[in-house]
Each structure stands twice: as C-alpha cells, then as structure tokens.
Amino acid sequence: MFNIAIVILSSALLLTLYRFLKGPTLSDRIVAFDVLSIMSISLLVLLSLHFQRELYLDIALVFGLISFLGATLFARYIEKGV
C-alpha cells in the first residue's frame, strides 16, 4: 500500500521536475518550484509515517515555511528587481 503511494507521488514529482527544468519563463519555474515544495511536504509526512519518526513532521513544517519565503522572494524579484 505504502510503496504504491510513494511510487505515484514520485511520478508526479518527476513530471513537475520536467516542467521546472523546461519552463519557458521564470514564472513557470517559480510555480513549478512551489508545487515541488508542497509535494515534498507531503512526501516527508508519508516518510514519517513509514519510519515512525515524529521528527520528520517538524522538518516538514520548517520546509513549508522556507518554501513560502522562497516563492515570495522570487515574486518580488520579478516585480521589482534586486
């Protein structure tokens, strides 16, 4: 059960990574980065379920915070420059 869920989630991650590498404009890459980070939050939650480690949930929370900051900073870079 768990392995099938991980395989499906990794295929979604790979498809998004293709858009991240290919994306024509900078905004496409930023959107793909946002989607990648949210997918990896739920990947971390699933891994904490598999290994029975509660610590990974803290890592997922901090990762969500950092990725939100990153997306906002890149959007500010598009709008106003450095």
Added chain:
Amino acid sequence: MELIGYLFIFLGVLAFVVSAIGLLRMPDLYTRMHVGTKSTTIGTLLVIVGVIFIEPQWFLKLSLIVIFILLTNPLSSSVIARATHRDGLTLKNDEMKEITK
C-alpha cells in the same frame, strides 16, 4: 481505520498526479498556476488527513501543518500571479481582447 487512512492518502496522491499532468499540458502561465496551486492544496490536505486516521497521536503537529498550508499556499500563488501580471505577461488565448477590439 488504517484502510480509511490509506484511501485518503491515495486520493491525495491522485490529486498530485492530476496537478502534475496539468502543469505539463496547460498552455500558459495563469492556467498552469490554476492547476498547480489548487489541486496541490487539496492533495496535501487529503494526505495529512489520511495520516491522522492512521496515527491519531500526531494530531497536533499535523493540524499545525494543515493550518500553515491553508494560510500560505493561496498567499504565495496570489503574489506570484500579481508579480507576473505587473511584469506584463498576457493570456495566450485572450478572448476578451478580441471582443473589445
């Protein structure tokens, strides 16, 4: 209980696959953003609800992650869309432009 949890997890993972296919298939940035942000929010919510069903003693931290995602995910997508719009990108199939022409 575990079966209900895995059902929710599979629904969430399928929402992720739909989001990834939409990111590949959609023609321009705004439609890609529509697919990429809404369905990932519901996918994360479903996966975390499934994990809550399987491990109920993690309820506090998992609900913290859910509240955080519900607060920040629409915010970041809105910020990206506004910045791209001010940068001057238009829709690929802009029907309103032909109507007002």
